[in-house]
Amino acid sequence: MSEPTLSPTLPGAADDRSVRRRLTIEIWIVLGLSLARSGLYALIVLLDRLTQTASLADQSTALNPSQSARPWLDLLYQLYSIVVPLVPVALVLFLLAETFGAAARRIGLDWTRPWRDLGTGALLAASIGVPGLGLYALGRALGITVQVQPEALNSAWWTIPVLLLSAAQNGLLEEVVAVAYLSERLTQLRWRVPAILLASALLRGSYHLYQGIGPFVGNVVMGLVFAEYYRRTRRVAPLVVAHTLMDAFVFIGYSLVPAAWLVALHLT
Helix, strand or coil, X not given: CCCCCCCCCCCCCCCCHHHHHHHHHHHHHHHHHCHHHHHHHHHHHHHHHHCCCCCHHHCEEECCECCCCCHHHHHHHHHHHHHHHHHHXXXXXXXXXXXXXXXXXXXXXXXXXXXXXXXXXXXXHHHHHHHHHHHHHHHHHHCCECEEECCEXXXXXXXXXXXXXXXXXXXXXXXHHHHHHHXXXXXXXXXXXXXXXXXXXXXXXXXXXXXXXXXXXXXXXHHHHHHHHHHHHCCCHHHHHHHHHHHHHHHHHHHHCCHHHHHHCCCC
């Protein structure tokens, strides 16, 4: 597969010092507006949790909380929280190529083979999601993971659609930025493959630190697998599918699991 070319806005060879500097600055700006910002916040939250009198095992967090007691206003808040974080996705597509379509084709987000991408995504979701639940249960048992409540929305007609949209947003933002964009730019900067994989994985783990040490480790492992898949295929669509399926299963399925099972598995 041919080496990815520079963005048209950054003429010159990838080893040119000025171009490398601009690419590096661009990466930090993009990440600072999106996932690195979340990672820094998550680190501060973890420090807060670790310095409290209660242990991590006795603390909890909610992933999709209601933001208003009035359903229509809560819906507006939820939609805002879904749409606005997708702006960095549009930004990186704009930066990677002359048109959004060209950028999508470059990173394999073009849906030219939807059934194959869906099937691969489902396999990835199963192979990562099941061990991930096991790591979460182990972390809860060891006391290094907080109790995570995946869904805390007030019941309304729009609850499930919003949870599905939230899952899709997570998939797009994290896989396009943390995997595809970061891999493309670090490859242009001539980073070695292990360093690219590790950078992507550590970024993914960083913004899950607020959940404790266990989720950080689990997401680093997931990040290594996903980054390596992208390196081999240059297709991010299956990763978006896998991430969306995993989050949708957790967000919606959590409320359907009997409470006794959650206690037995140390999931609550």
